[in-house]
Amino acid sequence: MIEYTPDFLINFWNWFPVDAQTVAIILGKIVLILLPLILSVAYVTYAERKVIGAMQVRIGPNRVGFFGFRLWGLGQPIADTVKLMFKEVIIPTQANKYLFLIAPILSIGPALAAWAVIPFDRGMALANVDAGLLYVLALTSIAVYGVIIAGWASNSKYAILSALRSGAQIVAYEIAMGFALVGVLMASGSLNLSAIVEGQAGGMSSWYFIPLFPLFLVYFISGVAETNRAPFDVAEGESEIVAGFHVEYSGMAFALFFLAEYANIILISALTALMFLGGWLSPFEGFTFLEGTMFEFLRETSLIWFLGKTSFFIFCFLWFRATFPRYRYDQIMRLGWKVFIPITIIWIFVEAVMMLAKVGPWAV
Amino acid sequence: MLENYLPVLIFMAVGLIVGFVLLTMGGFMLAPHKPDEAKNSPFECGFEAFEDSRMKFDVRYYLVAILFIIFDLEIAFLVPWAIVLEDIGLFGVLSMGIFLGVLVIGFIYEWKKGALEWE
Numbered sequence: 494m495i496e497y498t499p500d501f502l503i504n505f506w507n508w509f510p511v512d513a514q515t516v517a518i519i520l521g522k523i524v525l526i527l528l529p530l531i532l533s534v535a536y537v538t539y540a541e542r543k544v545i546g547a548m549q550v551r552i553g554p555n556r557v558g559f560f561g562f563r564l565w566g567l568g569q570p571i572a573d574t575v576k577l578m579f580k581e582v583i584i585p586t587q588a589n590k591y592l593f594l595i596a597p598i599l600s601i602g603p604a605l606a607a608w609a610v611i612p613f614d615r616g617m618a619l620a621n622v623d624a625g626l627l628y629v630l631a632l633t634s635i636a637v638y639g640v641i642i643a644g645w646a647s648n649s650k651y652a653i654l655s656a657l658r659s660g661a662q663i664v665a666y667e668i669a670m671g672f673a674l675v676g677v678l679m680a681s682g683s684l685n686l687s688a689i690v691e692g693q694a695g696g697m698s699s700w701y702f703i704p705l706f707p708l709f710l711v712y713f714i715s716g717v718a719e720t721n722r723a724p725f726d727v728a729e730g731e732s733e734i735v736a737g738f739h740v741e742y743s744g745m746a747f748a749l750f751f752l753a754e755y756a757n758i759i760l761i762s763a764l765t766a767l768m769f770l771g772g773w774l775s776p777f778e779g780f781t782f783l784e785g786t787m788f789e790f791l792r793e794t795s796l797i798w799f800l801g802k803t804s805f806f807i808f809c810f811l812w813f814r815a816t817f818p819r820y821r822y823d824q825i826m827r828l829g830w831k832v833f834i835p836i837t838i839i840w841i842f843v844e845a846v847m848m849l850a851k852v853g854p855w856a857v
Numbered sequence: 858m859l860e861n862y863l864p865v866l867i868f869m870a871v872g873l874i875v876g877f878v879l880l881t882m883g884g885f886m887l888a889p890h891k892p893d894e895a896k897n898s899p900f901e902c903g904f905e906a907f908e909d910s911r912m913k914f915d916v917r918y919y920l921v922a923i924l925f926i927i928f929d930l931e932i933a934f935l936v937p938w939a940i941v942l943e944d945i946g947l948f949g950v951l952s953m954g955i956f957l958g959v960l961v962i963g964f965i966y967e968w969k970k971g972a973l974e975w976e
Contacts, residue, residue, distance in 0.1 A: 519864045523871050582884035586897045587910075598876035605875060609868035620864040627936065628865065649899035650910040661918050664925040671932035678939035740900050745883030749876055823975035826921075830973045834928070838961065841935075845950045848942060 522619050526608055534755040535570035541811050542569070548815040580744035585647065588741065592646035597742065597749035600639030604756040607632040611763055612687045614773045614796040625686040626674060629764065633719065636757060637663045640721075640728065640738050643750070647741040655737030658822060659721055659728030665829035666718040666725075672837035673712035676705050677768045679844050690772035696779020702769040704847075707840050709769045711833050713806070716761035718829065720754060722810055724817035725825055762806030766799060773799040920972055931960055 506514070539554065543566075546553025554566035584590055610625040612618035622628065637660055644656020678684065680701055681692040693700045702709040718725040729737040739750045766772055775798055777791045784792075820828070899910065938945075938953050967973065 515863075516867065519867050520871070522864070523868055527871070527875070578883040578887050579889075581888045581890055582880075583892070583896055585899050586894075587899055594880065598873060598880060601876040601879075602869070602873040604872075606865075606869040606872035609865045619868065620861055622861045622865060645911070647899070648910050650901060650912070653910055653912075653914075657914055657918050661921040664929075665921060668925060668928040668932065671929065672935075675932060675935045675939045678936060679942055682940060682943055684936070684940065735900065744888050745880055748883065749879060752879075826973065826975045830924075831968070834964070838957065842954070842957075845942070845953070849947055849950060 519619070523609075526619060527605060530605070530608060530756065530759070531752070533759055534752055535574060537755050537759065537807060538573070538751075539567070539570045540807070541814070544808065544811040545815045548812075574748070577744055577748040582744040582746045583741070585649065585741050587648040589646040589648070592642050593741075594746065596639050596643035596646060597746045597753075599642060600636060600753035601749045601756070603632040603635040603639075604753040604760065607760055610686060611760075612690065612767070612772065613799055615687075615691075615794055617796070618687060621685065621687055623683070623685045626678070626684045626689070626768075629686075629760075630671065630674060633757070633760070634667060636719070636753070637667075639750070639753065643742070644738040647738070649741050651734040651736075651740045652738050655728045655734050655740075659738060662721070662725065662728065662822075662825055662829070663719055665826060666715040666833070669711050669829060669833035669837055670715040670719065672834065672841065673705075673708040673715065674768075676708040676837065676841055676844055677701060679841070679848065680705060686767055686772075690767055690774065693771040694774060694778065697771075697776040698779065700769065700771040700774075705769065705840070705844075707836050709765075711837055712769070713761075713765050713809070715829075715833065716765065717810065717813060718825070720757045720761060720810075722754075722758065723814035724820050726819060727822050727825065758810050759803065759807060762810070763799075763803045765806050766802035770802045771798075772802070917972075917975065924967065924972070927960070927963070931957075 509517070543553040554569040555563060557566055557568040557572045558564040559568050584593055607629050609620050610618065610622055610628050612621065640663070641656050641660045644652045644654075644659075647653070677689065681689040683689060683692070721728040734740070739747055742750060773794045773796060775792050775794060777788075778794075780792065934956070935953070938949060942949055
């Protein structure tokens, strides 16, 4: 590629100091991650309306298209974004103005930044850092600040009730989530997300969801609770507290919360795929009889596998919302504290014993 | 080693900047701004807001926060332990067993005391 580039462009590039070049390359990669991500977020909202529509035997959005063609309503998310951009951002008089505006930024920032360490394919990660999982755990924890600050700064009764509920719920499920992650770490022996995926090499039977099945369920369900999605959406609870912590937000400020919620859904789905379902590894990896046939390519690792697994979990989020009625708050807390935490602690013990006895994925 | 974290740092900055730009551009440059008294009052199902909304709240939320700190700290101890578990073997499992055992006793105590009840 370099030999086809005109000289003046190369000269122009070399004219920059090396540090600036490094930063420019990183920024380019970030754009390559963020643009598809934001586009996915937009189309997950569309998918949500379509999927739930189909599950309730409706059609869902089907009017807004491009250039006069309807195209099954594919223009809907774009139209929604444009509409939200041109809507007034109302700042209530009683609100703490600065906190009120900081809260959505605090929601969206970490939700996007967590993608820095996600590997998409073998060697395809922006930052292949050793503390990857710790970083993701830290950033997903920051999400709770966005909710609490939004609820407090709005100075509205519904908002503050929702912020309290949601804050308590998020921290409760974060413990179960953290314990489940400890189980994954014990199995993989590394915090590096790429190493965790490579530790699952060898076909579907060596993926961690089999030896860590209880942790897999706990992690995914906690992920649903962490993102405040149905059936754990008491924080939004339309029928009780209107819209919860973002009741006072409108226009782009509301859109940022919305964006953050969906970015977090995709993030949790991607993490579940990476940690329990072998990320980019092929489910047919162990099928030696495919060798030499035309289906041999199925055994290769690929970005497609990762995206497919992630999409499956995103679909589960939408499916849950269409299927389950909302939990009552005491049921949510009971599930988090009295079911998930004991299960994870017990499974960590079981895993430690399995490890000493050299059974499961640790039998080297 | 540490330069691996440069992209992470830049990504964090970009994430915050994206939020800031979307908010200022969408919220304050493209959108109209016509405040009035009713529009700017807190939402309360059509009522006039009649008292401060930062009211007293249930002490159990506070309790959950305290319990969260204990358990989160426990996870912080478990993470490095899990990484090196294969090297430390039986000794590691036993010492963490004692540590977790003490915490589990505390957990059972608070369960029996009803700190986890929400009804």
